[in-house]
Amino acid sequence: MNQTRHIYxxxxxxxxxxxxxxxxxNIINPSLGGVLIRGEKGTAKSTAxxxxxxxxxxxxxVLGCVFSCDxxxxxxxxxSCLEAMSSDEGxxxxxxxxxxxxxxxxxxxxxxxxTLDIEQAIKKGEKKFEPGILxxxxxxxxxVDEINxxxxxxxxxxxxxxxxxxxxxxxxxxxYTHPAQFTLVGTMNPEEGDLRPQLIDRFGLxxxxxxxxxxxxxxxxxxxxxxxxxxxxxxxxxxAQDELALSEKIVNAAKLLPEVEYDARMLEAAAEISVEFGVxxxxxxxxxxxxxxxxxxxxxxxxxxxxxxxxxxxxxxxxRMRKRPFEDSVISMEYLENRxxxxxxx
Amino acid sequence: xxxxxxxxxxxxxxxxxxxxxxxxIINPKIGGVLISGEKGTAKSTLxxxxxGIAPWIKIINxxxxxxxxMLIGSIDFExxxxxxxxxxEPGLLYYANGGAxxxxxxxxxxxxxxxxxxxxxxxxxCIVEREGLSYRHEARFFLIGSMNPEEGGLRPQLLDRFGLFVEAEGEHDLRKRAEIARRRLEYEKSPSLFxxxxxxxxxxxxxxxxxxxxxxxxxxxxxxxxRLAASFAQESNCAGHRAEIxxxxxxxxxxxxxxxxxxxxxxxxxxxxxxxxxxxxxxEENRQxxxxxxxxxxxxxxxxxxxxxxxxxxxxxxxxxxxxxxSSDPEDIESGKQDISENGNxxxxxxxxxxxxxxxxxxxxxxxxxxxKETRGAIxxxxxxxxxxxxxxxxxGRYVRYTLPKxxxxxxxxxxxxxxxxxxxxxIRHANGMAVSISEDDIRIKIRERxxxxxxxxxxxxxxxxxxxxxxxxxxxxILSLLNDAYRKRDKVSLIAFRKESAELLLGITRSVxxxxxxxxxxxxxxxxxxxxxxxxxxxxxxxAQIKDKDLLPVIVLVTDGRATYSDNSPDAFADALRxxxxxxxxxxxxxxIDSDRNFVRLQLAEKLAEAMNADCYQIEDLHAASVxxxxxxxx
Numbered sequence: 001m002n003q004t005r006h007i008y009x010x011x012x013x014x015x016x017x018x019x020x021x022x023x024x025x026n027i028i029n030p031s032l033g034g035v036l037i038r039g040e041k042g043t044a045k046s047t048a049x050x051x052x053x054x055x056x057x058x059x060x061x062v063l064g065c066v067f068s069c070d071x072x073x074x075x076x077x078x079x080s081c082l083e084a085m086s087s088d089e090g091x092x093x094x095x096x097x098x099x100x101x102x103x104x105x106x107x108x109x110x111x112x113x114x115t116l117d118i119e120q121a122i123k124k125g126e127k128k129f130e131p132g133i134l135x136x137x138x139x140x141x142x143x144v145d146e147i148n149x150x151x152x153x154x155x156x157x158x159x160x161x162x163x164x165x166x167x168x169x170x171x172x173x174x175x176y177t178h179p180a181q182f183t184l185v186g187t188m189n190p191e192e193g194d195l196r197p198q199l200i201d202r203f204g205l206x207x208x209x210x211x212x213x214x215x216x217x218x219x220x221x222x223x224x225x226x227x228x229x230x231x232x233x234x235x236x237x238x239x240a241q242d243e244l245a246l247s248e249k250i251v252n253a254a255k256l257l258p259e260v261e262y263d264a265r266m267l268e269a270a271a272e273i274s275v276e277f278g279v280x281x282x283x284x285x286x287x288x289x290x291x292x293x294x295x296x297x298x299x300x301x302x303x304x305x306x307x308x309x310x311x312x313x314x315x316x317x318x319x320r321m322r323k324r325p326f327e328d329s330v331i332s333m334e335y336l337e338n339r340x341x342x343x344x345x346x
Numbered sequence: 347x348x349x350x351x352x353x354x355x356x357x358x359x360x361x362x363x364x365x366x367x368x369x370x371i372i373n374p375k376i377g378g379v380l381i382s383g384e385k386g387t388a389k390s391t392l393x394x395x396x397x398g399i400a401p402w403i404k405i406i407n408x409x410x411x412x413x414x415x416m417l418i419g420s421i422d423f424e425x426x427x428x429x430x431x432x433x434x435e436p437g438l439l440y441y442a443n444g445g446a447x448x449x450x451x452x453x454x455x456x457x458x459x460x461x462x463x464x465x466x467x468x469x470x471x472c473i474v475e476r477e478g479l480s481y482r483h484e485a486r487f488f489l490i491g492s493m494n495p496e497e498g499g500l501r502p503q504l505l506d507r508f509g510l511f512v513e514a515e516g517e518h519d520l521r522k523r524a525e526i527a528r529r530r531l532e533y534e535k536s537p538s539l540f541x542x543x544x545x546x547x548x549x550x551x552x553x554x555x556x557x558x559x560x561x562x563x564x565x566x567x568x569x570x571x572x573r574l575a576a577s578f579a580q581e582s583n584c585a586g587h588r589a590e591i592x593x594x595x596x597x598x599x600x601x602x603x604x605x606x607x608x609x610x611x612x613x614x615x616x617x618x619x620x621x622x623x624x625x626x627x628x629x630e631e632n633r634q635x636x637x638x639x640x641x642x643x644x645x646x647x648x649x650x651x652x653x654x655x656x657x658x659x660x661x662x663x664x665x666x667x668x669x670x671x672x673s674s675d676p677e678d679i680e681s682g683k684q685d686i687s688e689n690g691n692x693x694x695x696x697x698x699x700x701x702x703x704x705x706x707x708x709x710x711x712x713x714x715x716x717x718x719k720e721t722r723g724a725i726x727x728x729x730x731x732x733x734x735x736x737x738x739x740x741x742x743g744r745y746v747r748y749t750l751p752k753x754x755x756x757x758x759x760x761x762x763x764x765x766x767x768x769x770x771x772x773x774i775r776h777a778n779g780m781a782v783s784i785s786e787d788d789i790r791i792k793i794r795e796r797x798x799x800x801x802x803x804x805x806x807x808x809x810x811x812x813x814x815x816x817x818x819x820x821x822x823x824x825i826l827s828l829l830n831d832a833y834r835k836r837d838k839v840s841l842i843a844f845r846k847e848s849a850e851l852l853l854g855i856t857r858s859v860x861x862x863x864x865x866x867x868x869x870x871x872x873x874x875x876x877x878x879x880x881x882x883x884x885x886x887x888x889x890x891a892q893i894k895d896k897d898l899l900p901v902i903v904l905v906t907d908g909r910a911t912y913s914d915n916s917p918d919a920f921a922d923a924l925r926x927x928x929x930x931x932x933x934x935x936x937x938x939x940i941d942s943d944r945n946f947v948r949l950q951l952a953e954k955l956a957e958a959m960n961a962d963c964y965q966i967e968d969l970h971a972a973s974v975x976x977x978x979x980x981x982x
Contacts, residue, residue, distance in 0.1 A: 121781075123781055125782055160450065163450070170412040170413065170416040171412065172763075173423050173435070201385040258535060272520055275518060281516045282386050282523065
């Protein structure tokens with residue numbers, strides 16, 4: 001092992017603009033509910049997620065806390081951090097980057113939710129909680145490759161935690177509760193089976209990716225990849241400028257987001273679109289508006305406009321529309337665009 | 347973690363769910379509520395919001411991944427190690443005493459946990475006899491459940507435990523929708539500001555609930571009201587007497603919430619709308635086995651009971667003819683149909699005996715399909731839920747309880763249970779520097795439950811020879827009832843159709859039975875019969891799926907008349923089909939052949955195929971769903 005592993009720069013990824021934007025929007029507003037990326041292998045899904053986390057500036061967290069608690073939001077901190085924060089010295093704070101936590105399809109339930117710390121139990125006869133993947137995922141990105149192949153009961157746990165932002169553990173003599181607020185990024189190949197309706201609805205946004213079909217772009221993809229592999233140092237530093245600019249843009253957008261306004265017409269339009277597309281429940285309307293506001297913030301605007309909603313609909317609706325027989329599970333964007341435009345231009 | 351929840355009072359619409367929750371708080375004797383509805387309809391938001399309007403009610407969240415010992419309690423391991431004493435460490439049921447237990451996605455709860463929960467709910471106490479402990483404590487609580495019926499049904503015993511049932515639906519009114527979104531956005535921007543804004547409303551509601559709780563003590567129930575409740579329950583053929591009790595208790599809460607002390611007829615009928623829907627659908631079964639009046643019931647109630655039995659006799663004819671007449675009523679179709687699919691273990695019912703004549707009626711197929719679309723059809727889960735409990739060596743599945751290991755194969759140790767066993771004995775052993783000394787006798791292993799059902803691959807002949815419309819609709823009708831069964835049992839399905847010159851995978855292996863149903867309903871027929879291609883494709887799909895999941899239990903259901911007319915490989919299409927069939931036979935995949943040959947002279951080709959596949963063969967006449975279901979069930 002020599003130096004730190006190089007991560008391919010986010011800004012060097014060719015194409016896949018919609019996927020990149022979806023990920024960025026989730027960073028700007030972590031409550032959007034994650035991204036589900038549907039598509040074939042080799043479309044830079046994993047690279048994009050990892051490089052995005054790497055691009056963001058460091059943030060503060062409590063030293064040694066497995067949940068990466070935010071020292072500035074005590075309401076969401078775990079018990080030990082709360083204790084440390086209220087002690088005289090206060091909690092020790094470090095800066096670190098957002099991480100991407102992998103949830104492998106083969107993960108067992110114990111590893112996901114956490115379990116009894118067996119070493120402590122045998123050596124000292126004490127019950128201690130050994131945190132699992134959900135603990136690590138708090139304030140980070142939880143990345144599930146091939147999420148449609150995940151075991152049912154693991155999916156249930158994910159749902160539970162994703163909905164509440166809290167992981168409840170009642171097992172092996174351990175009763176424990178800890179924060180589990182994560183950005184869920186899942187990937188799947190639709191040909192290998194669908195995701196359960198309840199889980200798919202939890203994903204705020206969906207992006208269908210394809211390999212680039214433009215020959216020039218394809219060539220560029222290969223060229224950059226080869227360059228990166230040949231001399232990663234040089235490659236990474238040649239994008240440092242772009243990376244910094246994007247990082248700043250995202251941070252500014254997140255700061256601007258609370259000030260973004262929307263008008264009554266947008267509310268109605270979101271409702272109209274949802275009804276028109278026959279979606280279940282209200283999550284679509286709400287996510288559509290939130291996405292539109294994040295888009296506005298990313299475009300450095302304080303006012304969300306109908307165009308933002310239009311763009312947001314493309315991320316929010318595809319997986320929530322009731323499908324018709326013989327229709328592909330992937331709905332054509334063109335069709336969606338047309339109908340949304342129809343509503344918005346009334 | 348301090349949590350601000352979305353205020354109950356700020357939820358728009360969902361009046362029924364709100365009512366049911368409020369009434370339960372006023373009068374916990376109602377026995378809880380099940381909220382069923384599509385995703386994103388504020389189901390759990392409402393439940394969590396209860397804390398704001400009724401802070402005195404303890405609502406314990408029951409996570410889906412709970413293990414049995416954590417539910418009912420076990421030995422306190424730490425105490426055992428440190429003091430060498432066995433001390434009972436209470437489980438979740440103990441803490442729920444006097445309050446409510448909330449189970450989100452209750453239909454996904456493991457059967458075993460559900461059973462323990464039911465036991466406590468019905469006896470009002472929790473009895474622990476395990477790990478050398480004998481302990482009992484009171485466990486009075488009511489259940490709040492929420493579920494999305496798309497995800498599967500609920501077992502009837504559990505369903506009956508819920509005093510009330512409501513359905514939550516998305517709002518369709520545009521202005522209301524917009525307001526819902528607006529409030530949510532406002533809340534997310536600053537939860538504490540939003541909460542403050544709604545504080546007055548929340549207080550108001552809390553005060554009126556508090557007042558209603560006091561009024562409740564003074565609400566009088568007249569004999570007339572009891573009689574009416576009993577007859578409501580009787581008319582909808584509810585099992586036992588839980589229904590009328592729920593109606594009365596609910597009506598009392600309604601009266602009290604309305605600041606009255608005298609129950610009106612309207613209160614009873616309002617209450618019945620909430621207390622009956624989930625119980626009423628067991629109609630057909632109960633008609634057979636009239637439950638005798640419960641001897642323990644108060645004299646008043648049983649009097650009302652016998653009264654209404656008389657009344658019922660008068661109303662019976664009308665009731666009986668309803669299912670046939672009003673085919674649009676989902677509940678009736680549901681209950682009639684349920685019986686058919688239930689046939690394997692219940693007595694023959696009227697509906698079932700009539701089925702063979704009706705089955706070829708295209709309308710029947712339509713009825714079945716419209717009933718399948720009804721989400722309500724999925725609320726009741728029959729049988730044990732999953733067809734096959736997979737307990738292989740794999741560590742996949744939810745840990746529900748533990749057991750002693752069988753033989754020397756110790757791979758999946760239940761840590762907590764093992765430690766508890768060891769802790770109880772450690773004092774008398776040499777602990778070699780460790781706090782706990784584990785000997786072989788202490789080892790407990792996990793019993794895991796995996797909710798995967800079977801994977802049913804339907805291979806449907808869509809060739810011209812099946813084109814006789816009635817034939818195809820009969821086939822569709824039968825497959826639909828199989829599909830519906832698969833839905834409840836959480837099976838995965840796949841649909842292959844073969845026609846013209848190739849087989850087409852209409853639906854890869856998926857749990858979305860809904861999709862399969864849609865695909866099937868628009869399946870066109872016509873062209874040649876590439877039978878071999880269809881069978882081969884089924885084989886390939888099952889084989890590929892098995893590589894991914896070793897626990898997979900595949901069943902291939904082939905629907906054909908066996909008249910193969912086309913093959914890529916061989917001029918003799920049928921011979922090629924036989925070759926494909928025997929490949930399945932050799933692979934030992936389970937298979938069922940349904941012979942759709944309805945010609946006057948039967949060639950019995952399907953039977954030959956079945957023989958090659960080592961499968962049972964059924965005539966399309968048998969397709970009256972019951973026997974085929976039994977057949978499929980048998981081959982599982």
